[in-house]
Amino acid sequence: MLTPERHARILELLQANEVVRLQQFVDATTSSESTIRRDLAQLEEERKLKRVHGGAALLKGKRDEQTVAQKSTKNLQEKRKIAQLAAQSVQPGDCLYLDAGTTTYEMIPFLTVEDLVVVTNGISLVNTLLEQGVQTYLLGGAVKPNTHALIGRGALTSMQSYRFDKAFLGTNGIHLQHGCTTPDPEEAMIKEQAIALAGEAYVLADPSKFHEVSFARFASLEEVRIITCEEKEIDLSSFQQHSKLEVVTS
Amino acid sequence: MLTPERHARILELLQANEVVRLQQFVDATTSSESTIRRDLAQLEEERKLKRVHGGAALLKGKRDEQTVAQKSTKNLQEKRKIAQLAAQSVQPGDCLYLDAGTTTYEMIPFLTVEDLVVVTNGISLVNTLLEQGVQTYLLGGAVKPNTHALIGRGALTSMQSYRFDKAFLGTNGIHLQHGCTTPDPEEAMIKEQAIALAGEAYVLADPSKFHEVSFARFASLEEVRIITCEEKEIDLSSFQQHSKLEVVTS
DNA sequence: CATATTTTGATTGTTTATGATTGTTATTGG
DNA sequence: CCAATAACAATCATAAACAATCAAAATATG
Incomplete structure (x- = not known):
């Protein structure tokens, strides 16, 4: 049985049963325990299910995560590292603004300090924030x-x-x-105001974003801290002069 | 029995019985006392229940509230009929407010007229509204x-x-x-203001809601139109005198 | 066709969940 | 108020589930 078939079968079983034990997957796919374990690990990475001791369970808030889940398979490891570094700046009792987006989404599992309050404009972040037990506020407005x-x-x-x-x-x-810069002027306005209302503004960017220019500008390099991970092709030293730069050494 | 199954079973028993003894959980899950104790500790940590000496109790704030998933399987056919009737009042170009809730959620598939604008405080409605191609606005605020x-x-x-x-x-x-009336005063305030800002306010109620009283009041019978479906046990004529009543003949 | 890469299933220590047991704390009835 | 009893938290051994490793098989590549 091919990998995508197995994955489909696994998710199918989960849709039907809510909670499924490992042996059921083994029987259903005629694969070994090891293979199923690898599949489950991978599908959990992609946030398609939740592993539990003895098997796997359906995610509770599966409804509006789909679009994010698809995007986040790309550059996932890089993004997660950046997200983890960013989350280290967070202190107990902080009040945070989290932008809508996949990188900020990846920060959530690392937001483990006490007494956080998070405000966001990303509906997709809400579910995961609440599951982490974070007090969550959502901006109002038109839904893109x-x-x-x-x-x-x-x-x-x-x-x-x-x-x-x-x-x-x-x-x-x-x-x-x-x-x-970012493609949507509407979103740029939101980002700009978030920077204005924040004590410190952090911009999370994987290396592919450097030297790129998009349509709508929302910040100068001076007014934000940039968090990224290193890549040999890109020379970050020029940015270092203009901005506070934090780099994950991967 | 896997952990999430046990947790689900525990919460289910609590929904039915308000307060449950430890031994009942043990019997219902065929697990040991120790395991149930650990489960209860964990679920209390997640604020899903309150431990009491001898067992566990529902949280006060959640007394007659169930999770969206549980509610939506119950009385689904009835709700859908009511929702369909309600949706017939909608005209092209209307600007609607849709409350968060399962009955209003069921309205969405029937909102097929052109040029709708919908404002809601229910995050769960957003996805389905957008899939229907409805222009959607969300209120801001704290996420319950x-x-x-x-x-x-x-x-x-x-x-x-x-x-x-x-x-x-x-x-x-x-x-x-x-x-x-509704259990949460916070939600009652929202509903009250929505009525004030609307040309016409519709309350969707399945027959089980009649003659019931919850904690927080948000409207008199005179200021809203009630949409329901008929049921022989319930005499709706007394309500007819005080309120505009629309009834689906199922 | 030979070689590199990936995928797989078996094997291995390691970790985790569980249920029994222990001593400790809370409730109850006198 | 105190003793009796029930419920509790803490500890521990064990069995199940797990991650890590490795060699064989399948697949892809030159």
């Missing part, structure tokens, strides 16, 4: 269909009720002259 | 962990930017003297 981010006037005005210790933002481009 | 509804000051203030042609609301109790 493909990303499920909240944007527009409503989002801007409802953000004004909050102040943040730290804001964590994703980006599409980081450039020496043009700063941080 | 079990129901994923947006509540609190943030939700109230962000609602003030909108005006609705029609508001559709769920309820837990409908009573001749006490009007419409």
